[in-house]
Amino acid sequence: MSAPHRTDTPPASPSPSSPFLDGRPKRLLIGGQWVEAASGRTFPSVNPSTGEVIADLAEADAADADRAVTAARAAFEGPWRRMKPRDRQALLWALADAVQAHYEELRLLEVLDMGSPIGRPRSGSAPSPAWEAEVLRYFAGWATKIHGETIPNSIPGSVLSYTLKEPVGVVAAIVPWNRPVSNAVWKIAPVLATGCTMVLKPAEEASLVALRLGELLTEAGLPEGVVNIVTGFGESAGAALAEHPGVDKVAFTGSTPTGRRIIHAAAGNLKRVSLELGGKSPDVVFADADLSRAIPGAAMGVFANSGQVCCAGTRIYVERPIYDEFVDGVSAFADGLRVGNSLDPRTKIGPVVSAEQLARVTGYLEVGRAEGARITAGGSRLETEGLAQGYFVAPTVFADVRDDMRVAREEIFGPVACVLPFDSLAEVAARSNDTTYGLAGGIWTRDVGKAHRMASEMQAGTVWVNTMLLFDPAVPFGGYKMSGWGLEMGQHSLDEYLNVKSVWINTD
Numbered sequence: 001m002s003a004p005h006r007t008d009t010p011p012a013s014p015s016p017s018s019p020f021l022d023g024r025p026k027r028l029l030i031g032g033q034w035v036e037a038a039s040g041r042t043f044p045s046v047n048p049s050t051g052e053v054i055a056d057l058a059e060a061d062a063a064d065a066d067r068a069v070t071a072a073r074a075a076f077e078g079p080w081r082r083m084k085p086r087d088r089q090a091l092l093w094a095l096a097d098a099v100q101a102h103y104e105e106l107r108l109l110e111v112l113d114m115g116s117p118i119g120r121p122r123s124g125s126a127p128s129p130a131w132e133a134e135v136l137r138y139f140a141g142w143a144t145k146i147h148g149e150t151i152p153n154s155i156p157g158s159v160l161s162y163t164l165k166e167p168v169g170v171v172a173a174i175v176p177w178n179r180p181v182s183n184a185v186w187k188i189a190p191v192l193a194t195g196c197t198m199v200l201k202p203a204e205e206a207s208l209v210a211l212r213l214g215e216l217l218t219e220a221g222l223p224e225g226v227v228n229i230v231t232g233f234g235e236s237a238g239a240a241l242a243e244h245p246g247v248d249k250v251a252f253t254g255s256t257p258t259g260r261r262i263i264h265a266a267a268g269n270l271k272r273v274s275l276e277l278g279g280k281s282p283d284v285v286f287a288d289a290d291l292s293r294a295i296p297g298a299a300m301g302v303f304a305n306s307g308q309v310c311c312a313g314t315r316i317y318v319e320r321p322i323y324d325e326f327v328d329g330v331s332a333f334a335d336g337l338r339v340g341n342s343l344d345p346r347t348k349i350g351p352v353v354s355a356e357q358l359a360r361v362t363g364y365l366e367v368g369r370a371e372g373a374r375i376t377a378g379g380s381r382l383e384t385e386g387l388a389q390g391y392f393v394a395p396t397v398f399a400d401v402r403d404d405m406r407v408a409r410e411e412i413f414g415p416v417a418c419v420l421p422f423d424s425l426a427e428v429a430a431r432s433n434d435t436t437y438g439l440a441g442g443i444w445t446r447d448v449g450k451a452h453r454m455a456s457e458m459q460a461g462t463v464w465v466n467t468m469l470l471f472d473p474a475v476p477f478g479g480y481k482m483s484g485w486g487l488e489m490g491q492h493s494l495d496e497y498l499n500v501k502s503v504w505i506n507t508d
């Protein structure tokens with residue numbers, strides 16, 4: 001075990017609040033109205049830095065899901081359907097402006113509800129600090145550029161054929177809790193650009209951002225029923241949406257086991273499904289890498305957002321000649337990360353999202369120990385002063401991990417890095433692909449040829465070279481293998497929300 005962690009005492013007033021957190025139970029957004037759940041039940045939302053309840057949320061069940069789907073269907077059949085692309089574009093721009101104008105508040109809700117550090121460093125690629133506003137603007141641009149083709153055919157006579165691209169209809173978007181603003185906006189933007197309508201179900205652990213977004217969208221002029229928001233649990237509200245015959249498509253982000261359940265639930269009416277699922281992404285550090293960049297880069301590729309990132313580079317393969325130096329460096333880096341209340345601007349690593357997630361992650365720390373991995377940083381829950389009521393885990397490095405260990409195979413979704421030595425490119429290519437997942441991969445090298453070779457070997461939807469975790473609304477993101485179906489971001493993600501209709505005209 002290494003040096004003790006730098007932790008923080010909480011800031012003097014640990015609860016600067018948003019006016020949104022006014023103590024009144026939150027409601028569901030259905031057909032443009034804020035309504036209580038049919039059952040009248042509520043459930044608490046907890047600040048994972050403190051364990052305090054910050055709001056009560058309406059607990060939707062199948063009856064509410066049905067109401068929301070009916071509202072989305074009515075909106076889809078109504079004036080929304082005839083709205084011109086230009087007007088949908090203008091609406092998306094207005095929503096982007098609203099998100100940008102209220103970004104601090106949305107971030108504060110994210111910080112309080114799921115523990116993302118308020119001083120989180122912005123991604124190097126982010127075109128603006130409020131980058132989800134850029135996602136909305138990117139998709140606003142597409143609203144006027146969705147069109148079919150005129151296609152020559154070989155039918156005798158004069159027959160014209162062309163295609164139309166039409167919205168699939170009512171989308172159920174079921175999202176997780178790890179980046180609440182992004183989780184919601186990544187679904188809302190393509191739904192509106194393509195002219196679909198939706199029911200959004202945020203995660204039970206962190207629904208406040210979605211609800212505030214619902215208010216902002218309504219104020220910005222979103223027609224009623226186009227975006228409906230139901231809060232509730234996966235097994236009830238989520239499952240009811242996934243199997244609802246009035247839903248044309250499910251857009252899901254979350255765990256692979258739940259993704260599989262959604263596929264089964266979707267079978268009833270053969271609804272379309274897109275899935276952005278889990279990962280156990282490799283991050284390969286070659287001996288010629290610039291370690292002054294590779295060490296912090298690979299470390300934050302795991303520890304960012306307390307490891308609650310679908311594409312985290314959790315299996316760090318390090319070429320043997322630099323293995324010891326890398327293990328020492330990444331362990332020292334982990335030990336130096338300031339863990340604390342997510343409201344403290346100095347905090348680099350906040351809590352994990354919930355008591356349940358804490359139990360999962362600390363359970364894996366025991367598994368790794370029992371499997372014989374060597375802990376060179378962290379290794380336990382942090383319960384020092386000010387942190388005991390929250391769900392904090394010390395950034396942990398497991399060295400000398402073997403490929404067959406559970407900690408090297410299963411998605412932990414916590415601040416836990418596994419480091420494994422390798423000897424050749426061919427070997428590491430095979431080992432890094434020996435996983436059921438295929439979401440992302442990282443490569444650190446100064447050799448451009450090696451970078452391209454390794455990038456082409458990796459069976460993953462995204463490969464980062466000499467960087468990690470970059471996103472841009474124009475660049476597609478999606479998983480190979482059991483990491484998902486379909487794409488988000490970029491031009492081709494629109495097709496996930498569109499049907500193609502072929503029209504034949506006999507002009508004789």
Ligand code: NAI
Pocket residue numbers: 174175176177178201202203204232233234235237238239240242253254255256258259261262276277278279309310311357360411412413
């Ligand atoms: P989850 O995948 O069960 O939850 C994500 C969303 O799906 C939530 O909105 C939830 O209410 C909903 N859901 C759950 N069961 C459902 C069902 N049967 N039908 C329809 N919707 C359902 O993930 P959870 O339980 O929050 O986290 C457990 C583990 O999953 C994490 O420890 C992590 O390993 C993994 N996970 C991975 C994510 C990723 O982006 N790769 C995101 C969230 C979780």
Ligand code: MG
Pocket residue numbers: 045046047048112113114205206207
């Ligand atoms: Mg919460």
